[in-house]
Amino acid sequence: MSDAPRTDALRTDAPRTDAVPSTPPAEQTSTGSIRIPSATGAIRTLGSNPATAPIMLHPGDSISNRRRVLYILLLGALTALGPFTIDLYLPAFPVLEQDFQTTAAAIQLTLTGTMIGFALGQLLVGPLSDKVGRRIPLIVVTALHVLASVGAAFAPSLELLSVARVLMGMGAAAGGVVAMAIVRDLFGGRRLVVMLSRLALVSGVAPVVAPLIGSWLLTLMPWRGIFVVLAAYGVLMLLSTIVFIPETLPVARRQERGGATVLQRYRSVFSDRVFIGVLIIGGMTFSGLFSYLSASPFLFQQTHGLDAQQYGLVFAVNSLGVVLGVQTASRLAARFGPQWVMAYSTAALLIAAVAIVVTDQLGLGLWGTIIPLFFFMTACGFTFPNVQVLALDRHGKAAGTAASILGATNFGVAGLISPVVGWISKDAGITATTMASVMVGCATIGILALWLIVRPRTVGMLAP
Known part of the structure; x- marks a missing residue:
């Protein structure tokens, strides 16, 4: 991997490699x-x-503000298809266990299958979108999500439901990968920071409301109806893509066909030292977040005795920290550089995680956990968009590949690390200390990756 400072996309004093000189301004x-x-x-x-x-x-840069808002809403909704696919049916787990006469562990495997499908789908869709354009993979894979959702709704056995969930994960993967690639096709530099932050704001609402919507849907319909709702959501996204989202990757910028070319793109991305560093930072931050998500129902409802509605309120308040961080990060990154924003946000992740352990050991109770946890979530919001900016702005010609690697790493690593909380707890039950211990480890690795691999001083400022 190269140790030399960046001299192209992120430096204001060097030309962009994907620019064409002497081209008149675009029009709307x-x-x-x-x-x-x-x-x-x-x-x-x-x-x-x-x-x-x-x-x-x-x-x-020449798109009207009205059209830009439309793109943010549509691409955000496409990105949110993934979180909704993962989180919407979680409240139905006890009902699924009863209907299929099986164990909770077997039901949880359907979630594992979804995560696997999500990771595989991103690895496949990203490079494909660099070869054939953005629209075709997005349309085809979203259609797969619709068909798989219908299959899940009518699955007669747990085995078939698990297969449908894997396919749903693969179908939902296209939204996030292609949405980021489309934004990178259209924008760069500081405007890319703003657009990705706004995209994260729209899509970030999904993990907040998905479990609440799932609980509400169960009061209106059986669990199979949740998958019908997901199928309808997929149809809406499919039609919106066909009608409103243009092809943003011209043929001249598409990668040549062939397996060798795919390997070349992966080699190009993985040979970038800064990309490897932010990949680790993103994966560790996502893993710390998922450690909280997987532990929070047991921590707040069993350990602290909250009911489902109170837990939902706590979950929503903490998730607002992510929204706050995402929106503030765009302004700071444009002024100081994303690498320096992450220098502070990764430190804040570690401090907040350590604070959760300390307050729990001091016996400060529920609020002793909620307050530092809110700061941890806010630091996540500062970190995620800057990881995306540093990764995508450096690889505009392979944006789909870079986005797919980011997404697959986030979900794959988080899927492996988040169960560690339960393993540490064993029969003693999940506590704030066991949850935050994993978060401390993830934050520590993220800090090491920033200073030893990314090395902020070697990364130039964003181009205008």
Whole structure:
């Protein structure tokens, strides 16, 4: 891996490698498509004819604010398909256990299958979208999610439900990967920070409300109805993609076909020292977050005696910390650089996790856990968008591949680490100390990755 400082995408004093000189400014059509004049004076429309659209530095800079908001909402909803697929049916676990006459561990395997499908789907969809464009993989894989959701709704056995859940995970994976790649196609530099932060804000609502919506749906319909709702959501996203989302990757920028080319893209991404560093930081931060998510129902409801509604309120308040961090991070990253924002946010993750252990050992009770936990969640919000910016802004020509590696690593590593909380607790029950101990370990690894691998002083500032 190269140790040399970045001299292209992130430096303000160096040219972008994907820019075309002497290209006139882009225009916005009345329909919201991007009209890009070529160097010869010809007008090309990115929204309607991507095959002939010349390459510009940041094509999305000419999109109207109204169209930009539409893209944020649609791409955020596509990204949220993943969290909804994972979290919406969690309240139905006891009902599934009774209906299939099986164990809780067997029901939990359906969630494991979803995570596996999610990771595999991202690894497949990302490189594919770099080869054939964004729209086709997004449409096809979202359609797979719809069909798999219908299959889950009518699954006669737990085995078939598990298979359907794996396919649902693969189908939901396209939304997050392609959404990030589309944003990278259209934007770069500081505007990329802003767009990814707003995208994270929209999609970040899903993990907050999904368990609450799932509980409410169970009062209206049997558990199979939840999968019908997910199928309807998928249909809505499918139609929205077809109607509103243009192809953003011109043919001229698509990667050549062939397995060797795929390997070259992976080799290019993995040879980037900074990418490896932020990949570890993102995976560890996500693992710390998932350690909290997997432990919180037992910690707050069994250990602290909260009912389901009180737990939902605590969950929502803590999740607001992520939203606060995400929105503040975009402004700070544009001014000081994402690497320096992460220098503080990763330190805050460790401090907050240690504080949870200390307050629990001092016997400060529920509020002694909730307050530092809120700061931990806020630090997560500061970290996630800056990980994405540093990873994607450096690899615009392989944005789909880079995004897929990020997503697969986050879910794959978190799926392996989050059960450690239960393993440490064993028969003693989950406490704030056991939960936060895993969070401390994850935060420590993230800090080491930042200073030993990323090395913030070697990373240039974002281009305008």
